[in-house]
Amino acid sequence: MSEESTAYDASRIVVLEGLDAVRKRPGMYVGSVGQRGLHLLVFEAAGRALEEVLGGTAGRVEITLTADGGVRVADDGAGLPVEHAGHTGHGHPGDGPSLEQWLTVLGCGVRPVNRRSLSSGRSGVGLAVVNALSDRLTAEVRRDGARWVLEYEQGVAVAAPTRTGPAAGSGTAITFRPDAGIFETLEFSFDALAERFRELAFLNRDLDITLADDRDPAAPRAVRFRYPGGLRDHIAEQGSPLHPDVIAFEREYPGMEGTVEVALRWCDSPEERVASYANSLPTAGGTHELGFRDGLAAALTAHARERQLLAPSDPDLTPAQLGAGLTAVVSVKLDRPEFEGCMREWLGNTPVRACVAEAVREHLAAWLRADPARATAVLTRISTATRR
Template structure:
């Protein structure tokens, strides 16, 4: 080796603080700086509002794509606390500190954003963010630029409403595209609504005044509302052994195709896992003479579990690993499918004929 040795002392160490931590390597926090990461900002910002709705504190959540290229997320919940006692306000801490103020990760968590870092990530990667809070009879406003507060929260006047509205515009210096896909966002929020029957979500696209679009997502019947079919088998059940609940909806058709979709704490699990294995075990147990693979042709099914302590496996954490889930889901599917078939022999014969014909 030749040349002078490289110095290694305090002068060579660069300490990143505040939003620079995120802005230096955004992919670590949102997955990418392309379309996927852009939409992740919406999901991350929407999660607290949706959980406010899910907990019964807000009646609805409204998400709007504005003509200026911003996204506005509004709820009519309690409003983020705004306290000024010489320390950063609760609002400012929520918008500048990663993982601040998040609820415990349990069966009620939505896992919308998948990274669970909170609204601070959105603020750091936005060229502009405006937070409005209606709480305790007052309306508060605070402005940010690239994650830095421009001023403390300002009380702008009285109000008889409550809730939080946050509007952000992604930073063009960070993202490869600024074009939000209404269809992709609609698919995810529709998915969340049928997985969580108490959610009430409206997604509106105002970017083209000549062709505005709006979708309202609310499924009080849960999976049964989403997977409507004359011979639908659907149920929800508490399973103490796995510390959670399981909801299943399924039916068979004449098609040979199999469509099984799994979710854990509202998070898609394309890698499968113990909940999907339990579904197949339960089907085989309820259908004498059919192994798990022979019972699934023609099947359309959704299995959703909500656990107090979910364990995600795989390099991208897309597979559920909780061991007790398999036996709990299998037992629930076997019992409910058996009762459904026993209640109507003619209907049972038709289902078995579909399965046999789909092979």
């Protein structure tokens, strides 16, 4: 091989900028050009609107899978400001970025990682990536009595923002159709999207989300997700309870720089169903789940000894013995979450374990003392399952 053929210097480097970079290397931004990446576009488009609801500037979000294979995400917020002829500002003070900036500037509007963020660094690529990876995107804004429309093709504006007439109310709607030249499939899974939006709703009690599917005109469907009681409402939906009460609480711990929310109930089934989340993201485990199991074992062991359901010579109950019939959700929201593992699905914050364990032990112990009969039923259930 000649020296000329192997020569490499700065002149050969191709620098990709802006939305061109996203279209050239989509996997770097959405992780996959399969269905997982396709769904991430929906979550990114919805994420901005959902955070408006959490911030108190919107009340509800509606996501619709449209008949032409696209997705529409609409909110009833104030409406993002639109730059247009004769106006280059951002609208009212405190409005933040304009709609055009959201759609064309990478990372625009992505919030810092903290307990109030829905992305927490594991997604959060922004609306500009949705625009870049869409064959066509239309943005509609209702604001200050006017309706504005912006249209893009493959991330490039088709025309200047157009005022199309008066509008009642306010809000922003983003309608996009993923680019068939980029994604391997354009088939959205209603069930997979519904499961994630359901999670977000019970993890964040202020959210009001509707997911609709208009792809089959003969069988349209829609479901609304709203859990004013948070995790308690979600656990209450689970069937065959061993006891009617849902044991639920929420507590802030400065020591872990965040909050813990837990809801649990034992059901008349052999399976364990424990789900854990950190900053509204599902986790495979971590210090929050370990703390939950530590607190569970400590409270049940102490009560069993107090009620003489364990002999003095019997060993303490272990977390591994307590799973039969247990249905629970453990959610922590941290200002500085630390995710570990190749998929970043394991929470590593060390102080979280002790804080969650203490909270679970104290609240579960209070419930056990308040109703000894139900407590005995739970311990008998655990003891029976352990002997099998």
